[in-house]
Amino acid sequence: MVKIDDFQEAFTKAEEEIHFAEMAIGCLSSDEDDACVSKSQPRGVVIPAINELRYAAKHLSKALKAGEDKSQIDEQLQRAIRHCVRSRLDALKAVILFLSRHFFSFTGDYKRLNIPKKDREILNSYRQRIWSVLESLAGYNAENTDAECENMRAVIKDLYTIYEDVEGRRSLYNELLEKMDKHDKVTLWQWIAGIAITLLLFIIARLFIN
Numbered sequence: 001m002v003k004i005d006d007f008q009e010a011f012t013k014a015e016e017e018i019h020f021a022e023m024a025i026g027c028l029s030s031d032e033d034d035a036c037v038s039k040s041q042p043r044g045v046v047i048p049a050i051n052e053l054r055y056a057a058k059h060l061s062k063a064l065k066a067g068e069d070k071s072q073i074d075e076q077l078q079r080a081i082r083h084c085v086r087s088r089l090d091a092l093k094a095v096i097l098f099l100s101r102h103f104f105s106f107t108g109d110y111k112r113l114n115i116p117k118k119d120r121e122i123l124n125s126y127r128q129r130i131w132s133v134l135e136s137l138a139g140y141n142a143e144n145t146d147a148e149c150e151n152m153r154a155v156i157k158d159l160y161t162i163y164e165d166v167e168g169r170r171s172l173y174n175e176l177l178e179k180m181d182k183h184d185k186v187t188l189w190q191w192i193a194g195i196a197i198t199l200l201l202f203i204i205a206r207l208f209i210n
Contacts, residue, residue, distance in 0.1 A: 052087035
């Protein structure tokens with residue numbers, strides 16, 4: 001027999017996960033992030049989780065209207081609790097997707113850079129771990145429980161270590177990229193100067209020949 005206290009506990013946990021997602025994504029976001037994130041508060045990334053709580057409230061309302069029909073009350077409370085669990089999963093999934101997107105955005109920022117072999121190996125290992133996580137997200141469904149939520153928390157902790165590591169590399173990579181750009185500019189000017197000198201010598205030679 002499901003009790004109203006069970007629903008209240010599930011609903012509270014869902015609210016906490018949504019708040020966690022808002023704070024985690026908001027604190028890690030920059031002004032350059034997608035339109036779904038604005039300054040310290042994300043917009044849109046946790047809407048699926050919030051919608052699940054709306055469905056949970058709908059089933060709670062049905063349970064309250066069921067009167068003395070205990071079987072109907074029990075069924076509606078069970079459905080409400082399942083929606084609360086899905087809400088938690090959606091909130092945590094938003095954080096996972098955000099951290100995954102951050103990694104691929106980071107690697108895209110430095111795709112022109114000739115990254116040292118050791119760094120490439122580390123980044124490739126991160127990429128494989130993230131792809132494995134993203135593939136596993138497809139396995140979450142309506143029958144998921146609190147255990148899956150805890151697993152996703154552990155995944156987020158792992159992804160955050162990746163986030164911290166790649167951010168720690170950013171200043172060094174920016175320096176390397178800046179040096180590369182300066183070298184490319186020098187090379188370009190040398191190339192232009194070489195062409196100009198060649199043309200000048202050609203013109204002088206033609207003048208003497210004539």
